[in-house]
Amino acid sequence: MTNDYSSIIAQELNIPRKSVAATIKLLDDGATIPFISRYRKEATGALDEVGVHNVQLRYEALKALTKRKETIIDTIKEQGKLTADLKRRIEETLDSATLEDLYMPFRPRRRTRAQMAAEKGLEPLARMIMAQNLDDAASAAKRFKNDDVPDVDSAIDGACDIIAEWMSESEKARSIVRSRYMRNAVISSKVVKGKEEEGRNYENYYDFSSPLRTCTSHRLLAILRGADEGFLKVTVTIDDDEMVDRLSRLFVKAGTSDKIASLMRLTVKDSYKRLIKPSIESEALAAAKVRADDAAIAMFAENVRQLLLAPPLGRKRVLAIDPGFRTGCKIVCLDEQGNLMHTEVIYPNPPQNDFHGAAFKLSRLVESYRIDAIAVGNGTASRETEKFLESLRYPRKIQIFVVSENGASIYSASKVARDEFPDYDVTVRGAVSIGRRLIDPLAELVKIDPKSIGVGQYQHDVNQS
Incomplete structure (x- = not known):
C-alpha cells in the first residue's frame, strides 16, 4: 500500500515519487522531521522540513482514509449489500467527502420519517412513484391503506418521505449541491435580538454578508466566535430555487405525467431543504473553518518565530x-x-x-x-x-x-x-x-504556552491540537 501512497502524494505535491517513498520509509522507521530534513537529504532529494512535513500530513491522512474504507466495506458487507462496483468505487476514491457520500445509504441511523414510513409498508409505493410510470399516485396509494395508514394522503406523504431520503443519499445530488456551496456560498451574520448591547465586540458583524470562499480568516473566526457566544446568528446560503430546479432535472424524468412530476418536484424541494442542505451547509462551513484555521496558524507561527528569534541583549545586567x-x-x-x-x-x-x-x-x-x-x-x-x-x-x-x-x-x-x-x-x-x-527572549518564552504569548488573532479558536 505504501507504493500507492507514494504515487498519490508525489502527484498531489509535485514531488518526485522516489523522494516521497524514501521519506515515507524514514517516517515509518521512526525518524523525525528535523532528522530527515537535516541528515537524510541524499535519500529525500533534499526535501526541506516543510516538504517533509507536507508528505507526513498527507501520508497520515491517506492512512486514516484507508482505515475508514476498510471499516465501511466491512459494515456494508455485513449488511449483505456490497457489490463489486461499489467496492471498487470505495477503494478508488481519495476524497473523504465522496467516501462518506458512498457510505450514506448504508450508514446505521436513528429512526427517520422515511424509516417509519417503510415500517408501515410504503416502500413499494415509493418505488412506483420514483419509477414515474404512473398517471396518478392517488389510485396506486389506495392499495396501501391499513391501520397505520388511514388515508391516501398519508400513504403518499409517507412514500414521499422515503423518496426524499433516497434523493438525499444520492452521491450525484450531494456532489451537485456541494460543488455549488464550495463555489457560490454566501456567509451572513445577524445580531441575536436583544443582544445588541452585550455583544458590542461583534458590532461589525451585526449585519454582515460575504462570499464564503473569499471571507478572510480573521473575519470568519470572529463570526464563529460571536455565534458560539450567542451574539450572532450565522447562515451559509446559496440560491435555493436554482438548486431545486437543478435537482429536479436530475430526478424528474422527461415524459412523466404532470401530477407525478409535480409530486416529484415537491419531494425534491423537501429533500433538499430538510436533508441535503443542512448537511452540506455544515460541511462547507467546517471546510471554511479548516482553511481559516490554517491561515491563522500560519500567521501565528510566523509571528512566534520572529518573537522567539528576536536578538538577545546579551550578557548584560x-x-x-x-x-x-x-x-x-x-x-x-x-x-x-x-x-x-x-x-x-x-x-x-x-x-x-x-x-x-x-x-x-x-x-x-x-x-x-x-x-x-x-x-x-x-x-x-x-x-x-x-x-x-x-x-x-x-x-x-x-x-x-x-x-x-x-x-x-x-x-x-x-x-x-x-x-x-x-x-x-x-x-x-x-x-x-x-x-x-x-x-534572551528564546530561553524565556519557551516556558510559556504559545497561545498565551499574544501574537496571533484567534489562536484560542483554532483547532488546538
Whole structure:
C-alpha cells in the first residue's frame, strides 16, 4: 500500500515519487522531521522540513482514509449489500467527502420519517412513484391503506418521505449541491435580538454578508466566535430555487405525467431543504473553518518565530520593572545569566506619586548592582513609568527598553515559575520574566504556552491540537 501512497502524494505535491517513498520509509522507521530534513537529504532529494512535513500530513491522512474504507466495506458487507462496483468505487476514491457520500445509504441511523414510513409498508409505493410510470399516485396509494395508514394522503406523504431520503443519499445530488456551496456560498451574520448591547465586540458583524470562499480568516473566526457566544446568528446560503430546479432535472424524468412530476418536484424541494442542505451547509462551513484555521496558524507561527528569534541583549545586567499604579511598580535586578539578585517596589505613579523616593531607589540599585539596561513591561502604567524613567539621571550609562509582557502572568502562576522561585510571589516572578525576555527572549518564552504569548488573532479558536 505504501507504493500507492507514494504515487498519490508525489502527484498531489509535485514531488518526485522516489523522494516521497524514501521519506515515507524514514517516517515509518521512526525518524523525525528535523532528522530527515537535516541528515537524510541524499535519500529525500533534499526535501526541506516543510516538504517533509507536507508528505507526513498527507501520508497520515491517506492512512486514516484507508482505515475508514476498510471499516465501511466491512459494515456494508455485513449488511449483505456490497457489490463489486461499489467496492471498487470505495477503494478508488481519495476524497473523504465522496467516501462518506458512498457510505450514506448504508450508514446505521436513528429512526427517520422515511424509516417509519417503510415500517408501515410504503416502500413499494415509493418505488412506483420514483419509477414515474404512473398517471396518478392517488389510485396506486389506495392499495396501501391499513391501520397505520388511514388515508391516501398519508400513504403518499409517507412514500414521499422515503423518496426524499433516497434523493438525499444520492452521491450525484450531494456532489451537485456541494460543488455549488464550495463555489457560490454566501456567509451572513445577524445580531441575536436583544443582544445588541452585550455583544458590542461583534458590532461589525451585526449585519454582515460575504462570499464564503473569499471571507478572510480573521473575519470568519470572529463570526464563529460571536455565534458560539450567542451574539450572532450565522447562515451559509446559496440560491435555493436554482438548486431545486437543478435537482429536479436530475430526478424528474422527461415524459412523466404532470401530477407525478409535480409530486416529484415537491419531494425534491423537501429533500433538499430538510436533508441535503443542512448537511452540506455544515460541511462547507467546517471546510471554511479548516482553511481559516490554517491561515491563522500560519500567521501565528510566523509571528512566534520572529518573537522567539528576536536578538538577545546579551550578557548584560538588567533591572526589570512590572509597572502599576495603586500597587506600585515591582522591580527585580538580574545578573548576566538572568539570576535574581534583588527585589523592590517603587510608587512613582498615581495615586502615591512618590517621584523622589522612587528616583533615589532606582539610582541606588543601578549603582549597587552595576545595571546596564532597564526593561519595562508594556502593560498597565507602562507609558507613565517609561516617561518617569527617561526623566532621571543615572550614575551609569543605561538603555531603556519596553518589553512585551504577554504571557508573563501565565508564567508567574505556572509550576515552572514556582519551581524556579518558590519563595517569591507571582508579581516578582512576572517581573523576572520581563527582564529575562530582554536578556534572551528564546530561553524565556519557551516556558510559556504559545497561545498565551499574544501574537496571533484567534489562536484560542483554532483547532488546538
